[in-house]
Amino acid sequence: MSDTPILEVKDLSVEFFVDGEWIAAAQGVNYTVNRGEVLAIVGESGSGKTQTSMSLLGLLPSNGRATGSALLDGKELIGLTGAPMRKIRGKEIAVIFQEPMTALNPVYTIGFQIVETLRSHFDLTPQAAKARAIELLTMVEIPDPARRFNSFPHQLSGGQRQRAMIAQALACEPKLLIADEPTTALDVTVQAEILKLMRDLRTRIDCGIVLITHDMGVVADMADRMIVMKDGQVVEHGGTVEVFAAPADPYTQRLLSAVPYFGNPNNDYEMPLVDLEAPAVVVAKDLVLKYPKRGKQPEFTAVDGVSFEISAGEVLGLVGESGSGKTTIGRSLVGLQPVSGGSLTVGGIEMRGAKTRTLKPLREKVGFVFQDPGSSLNPRLPIGESIGEPLYLHQKLRGKELSTRVEKLLDDVQLARGFRNRYPHELSGGQRQRVGIARALALEPDLLIADEPTSALDVSVQEKVLGLFHELQKLHGFACLFISHDLGVVEQLTQRIAVMHLGRLVEIGPRDQVAHDPQDPYTKRLVAAVPVPDPVEQRWRREERDRLIEQEGVS
Amino acid sequence: MTNDLHPVDRPADHLENAIELKEVMGLSQGQIVRRRFLHHRGAIVGLIVLALVILLAYSSVGFSFLGLDVPGWWRWTITDLPDIVNSGDPSTVGGVIPWGIHPFGQDDVGHDVFAMVMKGTQTSIMVMIVVGVVAMVIGIVVGAISGYYRGWTDQALMRITDLFLTFPVIVVGAVLGKRFNEAPPWILAVVLGAILWMTLARLVRGEFLALREREFVDAARVSGARPARIIFKHILPNAMGVIIVQTTLLMSSAVLLETALSFLGFGINPPNVSLGWLVSNYQSAFSARPWLFWWPGLIIIILALCINFIGDGLRDAFDPRQKKVPSAKAMAKADSNAAAQTTPMFQRIVGFGRSKRGSSK
Numbered sequence: 017m018s019d020t021p022i023l024e025v026k027d028l029s030v031e032f033f034v035d036g037e038w039i040a041a042a043q044g045v046n047y048t049v050n051r052g053e054v055l056a057i058v059g060e061s062g063s064g065k066t067q068t069s070m071s072l073l074g075l076l077p078s079n080g081r082a083t084g085s086a087l088l089d090g091k092e093l094i095g096l097t098g099a100p101m102r103k104i105r106g107k108e109i110a111v112i113f114q115e116p117m118t119a120l121n122p123v124y125t126i127g128f129q130i131v132e133t134l135r136s137h138f139d140l141t142p143q144a145a146k147a148r149a150i151e152l153l154t155m156v157e158i159p160d161p162a163r164r165f166n167s168f169p170h171q172l173s174g175g176q177r178q179r180a181m182i183a184q185a186l187a188c189e190p191k192l193l194i195a196d197e198p199t200t201a202l203d204v205t206v207q208a209e210i211l212k213l214m215r216d217l218r219t220r221i222d223c224g225i226v227l228i229t230h231d232m233g234v235v236a237d238m239a240d241r242m243i244v245m246k247d248g249q250v251v252e253h254g255g256t257v258e259v260f261a262a263p264a265d266p267y268t269q270r271l272l273s274a275v276p277y278f279g280n281p282n283n284d285y286e287m288p289l290v291d292l293e294a295p296a297v298v299v300a301k302d303l304v305l306k307y308p309k310r311g312k313q314p315e316f317t318a319v320d321g322v323s324f325e326i327s328a329g330e331v332l333g334l335v336g337e338s339g340s341g342k343t344t345i346g347r348s349l350v351g352l353q354p355v356s357g358g359s360l361t362v363g364g365i366e367m368r369g370a371k372t373r374t375l376k377p378l379r380e381k382v383g384f385v386f387q388d389p390g391s392s393l394n395p396r397l398p399i400g401e402s403i404g405e406p407l408y409l410h411q412k413l414r415g416k417e418l419s420t421r422v423e424k425l426l427d428d429v430q431l432a433r434g435f436r437n438r439y440p441h442e443l444s445g446g447q448r449q450r451v452g453i454a455r456a457l458a459l460e461p462d463l464l465i466a467d468e469p470t471s472a473l474d475v476s477v478q479e480k481v482l483g484l485f486h487e488l489q490k491l492h493g494f495a496c497l498f499i500s501h502d503l504g505v506v507e508q509l510t511q512r513i514a515v516m517h518l519g520r521l522v523e524i525g526p527r528d529q530v531a532h533d534p535q536d537p538y539t540k541r542l543v544a545a546v547p548v549p550d551p552v553e554q555r556w557r558r559e560e561r562d563r564l565i566e567q568e569g570v571s
Numbered sequence: 572m573t574n575d576l577h578p579v580d581r582p583a584d585h586l587e588n589a590i591e592l593k594e595v596m597g598l599s600q601g602q603i604v605r606r607r608f609l610h611h612r613g614a615i616v617g618l619i620v621l622a623l624v625i626l627l628a629y630s631s632v633g634f635s636f637l638g639l640d641v642p643g644w645w646r647w648t649i650t651d652l653p654d655i656v657n658s659g660d661p662s663t664v665g666g667v668i669p670w671g672i673h674p675f676g677q678d679d680v681g682h683d684v685f686a687m688v689m690k691g692t693q694t695s696i697m698v699m700i701v702v703g704v705v706a707m708v709i710g711i712v713v714g715a716i717s718g719y720y721r722g723w724t725d726q727a728l729m730r731i732t733d734l735f736l737t738f739p740v741i742v743v744g745a746v747l748g749k750r751f752n753e754a755p756p757w758i759l760a761v762v763l764g765a766i767l768w769m770t771l772a773r774l775v776r777g778e779f780l781a782l783r784e785r786e787f788v789d790a791a792r793v794s795g796a797r798p799a800r801i802i803f804k805h806i807l808p809n810a811m812g813v814i815i816v817q818t819t820l821l822m823s824s825a826v827l828l829e830t831a832l833s834f835l836g837f838g839i840n841p842p843n844v845s846l847g848w849l850v851s852n853y854q855s856a857f858s859a860r861p862w863l864f865w866w867p868g869l870i871i872i873i874l875a876l877c878i879n880f881i882g883d884g885l886r887d888a889f890d891p892r893q894k895k896v897p898s899a900k901a902m903a904k905a906d907s908n909a910a911a912q913t914t915p916m917f918q919r920i921v922g923f924g925r926s927k928r929g930s931s932k
Contacts, residue, residue: 038905350793379795392786396808402787406794455790 021048022191022224023072028084028094030067030076030248041080042068042248049192049224056227056239056256058271060474061445064248065228069194073109074101089191107137110185114197116177120169126180127153127165133187152183155220157213174338175206179213186221196228203337203501208545208561211237230474232275233504233547236260236554244268257551274479275549276504279531297363297463297495298326298349304357305344318344320519321358328462331489331496333506333527335542336516342499343387345516346465349497350382351375363462380410383456383494387468389448393440399451400426400436406458425454429484446477450484457488464489464496470505482508503546507531515539540564604812607888614884621877624870628692631685647683649690649844675866679856688866691846694839695826695874698760702825705764707818710771711807717772718779719802729776736769744828745837756839759832763825771817778810812889819882823875830871846871 030042042064049055059065071082072093086093088108096104113119121129130149134140140148146165153161156179169177178198185193198214199207215238218225227238235242235256242259244252244267252265263269305319319341326332336342347353349362351370360367363381365374386392393402404422407413413421423433429450440448449469456464469485470478486509489496500506506513507527514524515536523536534540544561548554608614633643675684713732717725747762782788783806791805832838833847840848846867853863 033902033905036901036905037908038902347789352789352792376795379793382793384790384793386786386790388786392790394787394791394805394809397805402790405791405796409795409800452790455794 022051023049024087026085028068028086030071030082033079040248045250047243051224052222054225054227054239056235056242058235058242059245063245065245066196069226069228073105106133107188108190109192110190112181112185112195112198115201116181122169125166125168130184130187133184137188152187156183174202178210191223193223193225205541205545232549236549236551237547260551274476276508278504278546278548294328296325296327299361300324302358303360305348305353306356318519322521324514324524326495328495329493331498331510333510333513334499335503335506340516341519342516343467346467346499349465350384380459381462383461383464385452385456385466385469388472389445389452392452395440398437398439403455425458429454445473446481449481461494464494467499604888608884611884611887613880617877617880628689632689645686647686649686676862678863687844690844691849691867692870694756694845698829699822699826701757701760702764703818703822705761706768706821709768711775714772714775715779715802718776719783732769732772740766744832748832748837756843774813774817778813779806782806782809816882816886819878823878826874
């Protein structure tokens with residue numbers, strides 16, 4: 017690691033022109049990146065972390081501008097346009113984007129896209145470029161690279177796509193690599209693999225990496241130094257180990273304490289005792305859920321032979337990676353997904369072959385909190401109307417009565433009563449999700465299904481929503497199925513955890529047992545892949561994980 | 572985390588999307604669309620010109636509505652046959668005063684062309700609106716039902732739509748127009764509407780297919796809403812953008828279609844007057860009295876252009892991703908304004924976040 021900085025950012029500001037005024041998205045940002053070093057820029061949405069990095073490449077939207085200075089190896093980047101800027105993009109600075117499916121062009125093979133990058137910067141023959149591209153694909157550990165060269169993005173898995181994009185980014189041996197949330201769209205086990213790859217690569221290629229992320233676990237795993245941004249300003253700057261050990265700024269302290277620490281749950285949330293004698297609210301026995309054949313797509317079994325029970329007042333966490341069938345189970349509990357086999361009773365109603373009329377009483381007993389608060393509220397309805405809809409339909413409340421109840425619900429989720437006349441687009445993500453919870457609780461249900469209720473939220477907002485959720489659960493005593501891909505979040509709130517893998521329930525048990533002493537090999541891998549927000553502990557966990565994978569590979 | 576469950580107004584709540592929200596703070600969805608529309612110069616000019624044309628057409632020669640005759644301020648009506656003055660030349664042409672006794676001239680028997688053109692404009696506007704409404708209603712119903720229910724309902728309705736799409740509109744319009752030749756013009760308009768709804772139905776269906784997968788529709792279903800309520804209360808308002816835009820475009824093409832049919836002699840015929848009929852009636856006099864042709868042609872162009880500009884403005888207003896690229900002048904102005912201010916801009920705008928932090932220190 018040499019000490020000459022490869023990138024020197026001085027007093028960088030980014031502004032946007034909105035409504036006749038310049039509004040600062042970031043102000044006076046200073047940092048340096050050295051060769052072979054990983055600098056993490058951490059912050060919540062709207063903190064300006066992505067815009068400051070995109071301004072280095074001149075990739076701001078048309079109403080944005082950057083001022084200040086950014087020197088790449090002594091060359092000024094701010095204000096550079098046209099051909100000189102194009103020479104830098106891809107060659108000197110490369111970017112790994114968040115979502116590989118949208119960042120790769122779906123109509124070209126990944127090989128073509130890597131060759132294109134190579135040939136636009138170097139004078140290479142097609143054969144030489146292809147050879148180099150295959151070399152790159154080998155470097156990022158894509159299996160069978162010569163064949164994968166001709167694969168289209170949709171033919172690869174999410175992790176392989178992200179590997180292909182890393183190969184493309186590294187094609188011209190850039191001096192600086194900007195990784196914008198490189199693992200946010202991936203499952204934890206895949207995330208762990210990609211992070212491992214990036215760690216291996218940085219020792220081999222001699223470039224500086226700027227890692228933009230909101231995930232403290234990823235920072236702890238990867239970064240040498242970190243800066244914390246809030247509202248467009250750098251509030252903390254230092255070595256990763258030091259910042260995690262002793263954060264100086266109050267915002268950093270708050271941020272770190274808000275991150276769920278897997279294996280070490282926040283004990284503020286004491287779990288209410290579950291009355292095991294009480295009749296179960298949900299009984300699933302050999303449950304099978306299928307998506308019917310549509311056109312040329314064959315029938316797909318999303319959930320195969322799953323059995324579990326949820327007692328009254330119990331919070332059951334359901335974890336699994338994308339495609340494991342966990343959301344499908346949640347949808348079947350409210351009748352949004354028909355039951356194809358086995359049996360499922362919710363609140364005493366058999367869901368198999370249920371008709372619209374038989375489901376009517378169920379609607380009053382079950383509430384549903386959706387994943388994306390932006391999409392689950394009708395953009396054309398004021399939120400008071402959205403919250404009041406179940407009351408309007410079931411209890412036939414009108415006028416004054418209805419508005420009193422809506423106000424009561426807004427109080428419950430700690431939103432000002434004036435919010436009832438606002439529209440969803442005027443609210444922040446956390447406020448929208450509180451509205452979603454208020455709607456789900458409107459009829460005082462016995463069972464609440466929360467489908468990834470916090471995965472679209474920032475950590476500090478997530479902490480508030482989880483806290484609110486816990487309060488409400490204690491107050492109303494509803495049973496809950498808490499679906500999430502984030503083991504850290506599930507561990508905070510639940511008494512028991514169920515783990516899904518490829519449509520099957522591989523493990524179900526008390527929280528601490530699943531978290532600390534998993535039995536199933538898949539659960540073991542899943543638990544080992546969760547990064548924790550502590551660089552020292554995370555290094556230890558990483559070595560443990562490598563050992564585990566080696567063992568499995570041998571056995 | 573406060574543990575009491577009492578109402579708290581939290582203005583200091585961290586708004587992560589503060590910058591995007593600034594432009595739409597405190598506005599309903601409809602207000603945002605209206606504001607964007609009013610900022611669209613072309614659309615506003617189109618709207619004003621269209622309003623003036625409508626006002627002129629209806630006030631000048633008067634109209635009858637539900638048996639009620641409203642006289643106009645113009646001195647001639649379409650049935651008057653005054654003496655031919657100045658060999659029928661328009662009195663505006665070459666005259667000093669821009670308005671004369673026959674501003675648009677006279678035809679060979681002496682009819683005042685201004686009165687005729689105004690009456691024809693009334694017909695065209697009426698046809699435009701009736702076609703728009705009829706096609707919109709059929710299109711929404713067919714599109715909404717097939718998009719929401721999918722399955723065999725969708726199949727059946729879409730095959731019917733395909734069938735209608737195979738009809739050559741001009742030919743069908745001509746045949747039906749001939750059949751309803753003597754009837755009042757609104758009947759032709761209804762007939763035209765009934766064969767012009769297919770594009771709209773397709774678009775509405777597509778929109779419904781996309782919207783029904785959104786989570787707020789699931790949320791309504793979980794709340795126990797019936798299909799009718801989901802369709803009309805939840806999905807339709809969200810599809811309104813597409814519908815309004817497509818309908819305006821349809822209306823401008825309806826004006827042209829009616830003109831074409833009447834020109835061919837299949838649309839509106841005497842005693843009713845339409846712009847197309849006027850054009851066809853005077854085509855023989857093209858070399859001798861070209862003005863007979865120019866005036867109705869001009870009005871047709873104005874009508875179609877205005878409607879298209881309005882449609883364009885609406886399309887932009889309903890597109891949430893549409894961002895106007897700021898002009899260099901506006902940016903420079905904002906700069907000099909900011910320089911004049913003593914407070915740094917950042918504090919004023921993102922101030923709520925910072926002042927909170929500042930006060931805690």
